Amino acid sequence: MAGVSQLPCLDFSQEALNQIQEGSDGWKCLSHNVREACESHGCFLVVYDQIPAKLREEMFMGMKPLFHLPEETKKKYTSSIHFNGYLPKSHRAPLLAGFGIDDPSKLDMAEDFTNLIETLHSMSSKMVELNSVIMKMIFESFDMPKHYELNSKNYSCSFRLMKYDAPPRDTDLIVAIPAHTDQNTLTILCEDEVQALEVFYENSWNQVAFPKESLLVLVGDALKAWSNGRLHASKHRVTMSKRKERYSYGFFGIPKPGTTVEVPQTFVNKEHPLRYRPFTFSDYVSFIASNRTDDALEVYAGI
Ligand SMILES: O=C(O)CCC(=O)C(=O)O
C-alpha cells in the first residue's frame, strides 16, 4: 500500500511569477528549486493558476462522451506516430484506454467534438507555456541559457487523454499502469478527483496528493540522458482501488523526429564519466514500442 506523498511543491502562480523577472535573483532561486526537485525526486507539483478551474472542468466534461463512443468509432482515430491515436485497453494496462493526440482536428470523427477541440487547444497552449518556462529554468539552473535558445526549436509535444475503468467488484486493488518512466523530456499531468497516481522515491511508492490548482511535472528519459543522469527520471504507476472510473490528461514535451539526444561536454568529467551515447529520440521510442523493459534507457543508450 502506498503512503501519501510529500513531493516538492513550487509556486508558479501568476502572483508569484509577476514578482520575478527572468534572470532576477527570484527567477534564479525558483530555477534552483526546479533543478533540486528534478535531481532528488524526478518530479514536483506546481501550483499553476493560469489554467482556470473552468477550463479543467471543461476538459473532463468533454472527454467523457469521447470515451463513451462505440469502440469501432474510437478506433478510427489513428496516427502513424507510436503511442498516438486511439489506445485501446491492453494486457499491460487492462483498465486504461487513451487518445494520444498529435492532431486534435481528427477528433471530429463521428460526432461533433468542436467544443472539446477548442478546449484542448486552450489547455495545450497553457501547458506549452508552462513547459517552456520550466525547461528554460532547467537550462538556467545549469548556467546554460543559450542552450535553451538553441534547443527550444527542436521540441514539439503531444497530448494524451486517459480513462480508467473502475476495478471489477471482486478485486481490491489493480495496477492500472505498471511502474514506468516516461520516454520524453517533461510530462505534465492532471487528474480528476480520483487520486490514483503513485511515484516511487525514498524506497517506497507514494500516492500523489494534488493541492488545489496544481499539476504534476515529471522528468522523462530524454532529459535524464541529456543531463548525463544528473536529473532523475521519475518512476510512476497508477493503482486503482476505488469503485469509480478515473480520468486524467497529460502533456508530453517531445524532441522532434530526427533530434539527437546528446550529453553536452560540460556534464562529462572525471567524477561524471559519460553514461549515455547520443541517440535519435524517435529511434528510442521505436525501440520501446517493441521492447517494454523497466530500464529501457540503460539498455538502449547506457555505456
Ligand atoms: O494517468 C496518469 O495519471 C498517469 C499516466 C501516465 O503515467 C502515462 O501516460 O505515462
Ligand SMILES: [Fe+2]
Ligand atoms: Fe507515465
